[in-house]
Amino acid sequence: MNASLLPRRKALIAAMLIWAGCAAILFAMHRPPICTCGTVELWWGQVESAGNSQHIADWYSFSHVIHGLIFYAIAHLLWRRWRLLGGVPARWAFPIAVAVEASWELLENSPLIIDRYRAVTVSWGYSGDSIVNSLSDIGFMGLGFWLAARLPVKASLALAVAFELFTLAMIRDNLTLNVLMLAWPIEAVRSWQAL
Numbered sequence: 676m677n678a679s680l681l682p683r684r685k686a687l688i689a690a691m692l693i694w695a696g697c698a699a700i701l702f703a704m705h706r707p708p709i710c711t712c713g714t715v716e717l718w719w720g721q722v723e724s725a726g727n728s729q730h731i732a733d734w735y736s737f738s739h740v741i742h743g744l745i746f747y748a749i750a751h752l753l754w755r756r757w758r759l760l761g762g763v764p765a766r767w768a769f770p771i772a773v774a775v776e777a778s779w780e781l782l783e784n785s786p787l788i789i790d791r792y793r794a795v796t797v798s799w800g801y802s803g804d805s806i807v808n809s810l811s812d813i814g815f816m817g818l819g820f821w822l823a824a825r826l827p828v829k830a831s832l833a834l835a836v837a838f839e840l841f842t843l844a845m846i847r848d849n850l851t852l853n854v855l856m857l858a859w860p861i862e863a864v865r866s867w868q869a870l
Contacts, residue, residue, distance in 0.1 A: 680750050681824050682769040689770040694813055697777035701806045706784055708806045715807055722846050727798075729805040732815070737838040738850040739776070739812045743819020744831050746772035751823075769820060776816040780809040788857075795860035797848075797868040 682690060702708070709715050710729035719730040727733060750768035753759050782788055784803040792801045804812070823831045842849040847868045856864060 679765045680747065680754065680768045681766070681821065683766045686764075686766040686770050689767075690773040690817075693770060693773045693777055694810065697780055697813065698806055698810055700781055701784060701809055704781070704784060706803060706806050706809070710805055710807075722848070723800075725800070725802075728801070728803070728808050730808060731811045733808070734842055734846045734848070735853075736812065736815045737842050738853065739815035740819035740822070741835045741838055741850050742776055742779075743772065743816040743821070744823045744835050745819075746775065746816065747820045747823030748831070769817070772816065772820055773813060776813045780804070780812060784809065791857060795865070796853075796856045797865055 707729075710726055712726060712729070716726070716730040717732060719726045719733045721727065722734055728735065747768075750765070750772065754763075754765040754768060789801060789803050792798045822834065826834070839849045839851055843852070847870070852864060852868070855861065
């Protein structure tokens with residue numbers, strides 16, 4: 676636990692500006708602001724539907740919390756353990772994490788990644804995220820970062836493993852499989868996920 680990696684006022688404002696900038700870029704990319712169904716749901720639990728990745732929270736929100744846990748661990752190593760970023764105050768770790776997550780959201784909603792999801796995963800009908808979902812995903816990453824700053828290391832690890840096992844059991848997908856299938860698709864995994 677290292678609360679010094681949590682942002683202070685200027686760093687929090689920077690993170691909010693990055694978050695808003697991501698929204699503006701997604702809008703310029705012609706991403707739909709909300710689900711094309713016309714509603715915004717707090718939770719959407721149907722993975723194989725047009726509403727997946729369109730609302731505030733869904734099964735993949737757990738993966739974004741894990742992103743925050745991972746980003747915090749990396750920041751802790753860079754700033755505290757290895758002292759590699761000695762010239763940059765640790766409070767800037769959070770805005771950097773927000774920038775990395777926002778970059779992923781932009782990449783994830785590019786034709787390159789949307790087409791890749793359709794080609795190699797069970798997400799055949801995937802059309803990208805709504806802006807609301809992308810911004811929520813960044814928020815869930817922030818929650819994971821904050822939790823990691825408050826929890827002991829073992830609790831953070833346990834939470835990440837629990838989320839991975841929970842989503843694996845519920846939807847046959849999780850962060851690990853998502854990365855695996857995007858980077859190195861395995862037909863046996865794809866077939867199992869489609870059951």
